[in-house]
Amino acid sequence: MPKTLYDKIWDIHVVARQDDGTCLIYIDRHLVHEVTSPQAFEGLRMAGRKVRRADLTLAVADHNVPTTPDRAQGIREPESRHQVETLAENVRESGIEYYAMNDIRQGIVHIVGPEQGFTLPGTTVVCGDSHTSTHGAFGALAFGIGTSEVEHVLATQTLLMKPYKNMRVEVDGVLSPGVTAKDIVLAIIGEIGTAGGTGYVIEYTGSAIRALSMEGRMTICNMSIEAGARAGLIAPDETTFAYLKGRPKAPKGEAWDKAVAYWRTLPSDAGAKYDKEVKLDATKIAPTITWGTSPEDVAPITGIVPDPAMTKDNVKKQSMQRALDYMGLTPGMKLTDVTVDKVFIGSCTNSRIEDLRAAAQVARGRHVAKNVQALVVPGSGLVKQQAEKEGLDKIFLEAGFEWREPGCSMCLAMNEDRLDPGERCASTSNRNFEGRQGRSGRTHLMSPAMAAAAAVTGRLTDVRELT
Amino acid sequence: MQKFTKLTGVAAPLPMVNVDTDAIIPKQFLKTIKRTGLGKNLFNDLRYTPDGGENPDFVLNQPAYRQAQILIAGANFGCGSSREHAPWALQDFGIRCVIAPSFADIFFNNCFKNGLLPVVLPQEQIDQLMELAKQGAALTVDLETQCVTAYPRNINFSFKTDAFRRDCLLNGLDDIGITEKKTAAIGSYEERQKAERPWV
Numbered sequence: 315m316p317k318t319l320y321d322k323i324w325d326i327h328v329v330a331r332q333d334d335g336t337c338l339i340y341i342d343r344h345l346v347h348e349v350t351s352p353q354a355f356e357g358l359r360m361a362g363r364k365v366r367r368a369d370l371t372l373a374v375a376d377h378n379v380p381t382t383p384d385r386a387q388g389i390r391e392p393e394s395r396h397q398v399e400t401l402a403e404n405v406r407e408s409g410i411e412y413y414a415m416n417d418i419r420q421g422i423v424h425i426v427g428p429e430q431g432f433t434l435p436g437t438t439v440v441c442g443d444s445h446t447s448t449h450g451a452f453g454a455l456a457f458g459i460g461t462s463e464v465e466h467v468l469a470t471q472t473l474l475m476k477p478y479k480n481m482r483v484e485v486d487g488v489l490s491p492g493v494t495a496k497d498i499v500l501a502i503i504g505e506i507g508t509a510g511g512t513g514y515v516i517e518y519t520g521s522a523i524r525a526l527s528m529e530g531r532m533t534i535c536n537m538s539i540e541a542g543a544r545a546g547l548i549a550p551d552e553t554t555f556a557y558l559k560g561r562p563k564a565p566k567g568e569a570w571d572k573a574v575a576y577w578r579t580l581p582s583d584a585g586a587k588y589d590k591e592v593k594l595d596a597t598k599i600a601p602t603i604t605w606g607t608s609p610e611d612v613a614p615i616t617g618i619v620p621d622p623a624m625t626k627d628n629v630k631k632q633s634m635q636r637a638l639d640y641m642g643l644t645p646g647m648k649l650t651d652v653t654v655d656k657v658f659i660g661s662c663t664n665s666r667i668e669d670l671r672a673a674a675q676v677a678r679g680r681h682v683a684k685n686v687q688a689l690v691v692p693g694s695g696l697v698k699q700q701a702e703k704e705g706l707d708k709i710f711l712e713a714g715f716e717w718r719e720p721g722c723s724m725c726l727a728m729n730e731d732r733l734d735p736g737e738r739c740a741s742t743s744n745r746n747f748e749g750r751q752g753r754s755g756r757t758h759l760m761s762p763a764m765a766a767a768a769a770v771t772g773r774l775t776d777v778r779e780l781t
Numbered sequence: 782m783q784k785f786t787k788l789t790g791v792a793a794p795l796p797m798v799n800v801d802t803d804a805i806i807p808k809q810f811l812k813t814i815k816r817t818g819l820g821k822n823l824f825n826d827l828r829y830t831p832d833g834g835e836n837p838d839f840v841l842n843q844p845a846y847r848q849a850q851i852l853i854a855g856a857n858f859g860c861g862s863s864r865e866h867a868p869w870a871l872q873d874f875g876i877r878c879v880i881a882p883s884f885a886d887i888f889f890n891n892c893f894k895n896g897l898l899p900v901v902l903p904q905e906q907i908d909q910l911m912e913l914a915k916q917g918a919a920l921t922v923d924l925e926t927q928c929v930t931a932y933p934r935n936i937n938f939s940f941k942t943d944a945f946r947r948d949c950l951l952n953g954l955d956d957i958g959i960t961e962k963k964t965a966a967i968g969s970y971e972e973r974q975k976a977e978r979p980w981v
Binding site: 400 | 796797798799801803804807808809811812813814815816826831855856857860861862863864865868883884885886887890891894895943944945956957959960961963964966967970971974978979980981
């Protein structure tokens, strides 16, 4: 029977199967960060258990770390410091490789894994973080887990679970200028909704997906969770292999050849069955932003703030009204008339080199608008180094952007980077929930180029007008 | 793990859809290295005003619902991050069961690891339970029979729970303990993979 990419990865990872269909699944790669792991290590200690495969585990602190240049002197905030120190101690005790805050390889866990070649096609990858779906861009079955499961993986290198259903999202056609992977994924979420992928693993296919770089593919898979799917997948191809070749943890020599031969067998078979299929026309996607407090609240930048009165469903009407009140927007208002206070370019969705290049291209020769604070937070020390080699830091600094150290930063505002109450942000991150970037802060999600455009004009802007 | 068998208690109505994990427990409370003590900050930004006072409009601040053990909510409850702090916060507050038309996958999964029962019921039944909850009626959630009842009213809704997860909850079984019985199978899987996929 023809199999999907997901079925193939699932099948080769089944260690044992119970009568009710629950499977024990082997985990090839485990990424660990400071926020969701301390209770797991504590649990192991209390039960007298050891880490089974430290060699398949990689740790880095990202959520709490400051992004200001003075961080080499340590973390000021005591609770954040304690959490990061706890991670360092836990990994030392268990022999897990760890990139400390001032290591060039440190960065957001989902940037670091692929960058090091830790993430490989056909593997299972988990992390106590919902955006682990990012790694699906390599054709790896990658998903976020809770802390109890982190403990389970540390102790046994496996997880107990039932298979998900298969969903295919096919995006065909050529993107218009100014339209990026972020716009594709926002359009997909707008189409299927934030619960549209619940219970499924989404495989993204079609010519528009194939044409994307690995960076773009990671942006798409990253936001699978915002579409409700625990994992997203893109079949590995030449783009994938070219990205991985020569990475520190990627296979070398004969092992590389063997691996590639195997990876070529992974793509879904012709005629493989999906439980749900969705198609999108890439040529119809415009630069897209969110207007509300759910990632499904999307609109093209050329659009207006929607009117709850136009919605028949009462629950939907109420939640739209609540979102508009929170966001301080009125129906019918042009989106390009909405002014911003802060701009955040970063996060596991959009802080890779390609994202910084796109933002820098808009920033070059322009200046951040008066009263706007704009942050550029590279995804890792290596991304930062590469950007500096290309002179992107100078472009940003000359344009009045702040050039920061790597970390999660204002995506979830666990460190000092956050919105003040009522402030509005053009953000390249993944969630626009109430309070996500700071209590009573207002988030509009968009691509890096669009965020840079908002920074220089001081309002939500169609980046195509700036080129 | 704490067992879940049968629970009778006050149900708090929270008629909101897409209640995300940032709303359940905002990030500033994730800096703890403990599982306990999160209950006081459950729904922090909805429950307290910026100056730290109680928001009297929020359901869990109303006298009838301060001891609520059940929460009735809208669709896609628990969407967002994988933070297990969300079920820990609910549990620490005293909520042992959330009833909604649908849940986000990771949150749903996390509940079962913590003796917290997520119950999925169709929207029409949720609407009825929401009304009952607003009237302050107590509900009974029985995992043995997989039924939600509201005595003396004529309510008896049956729900389904995955057999394995139900068994774990009813008996308070710890997943790791179960998996450790398969250590030999894990070992031989690792040996096999070393031959078949040596680059992993």
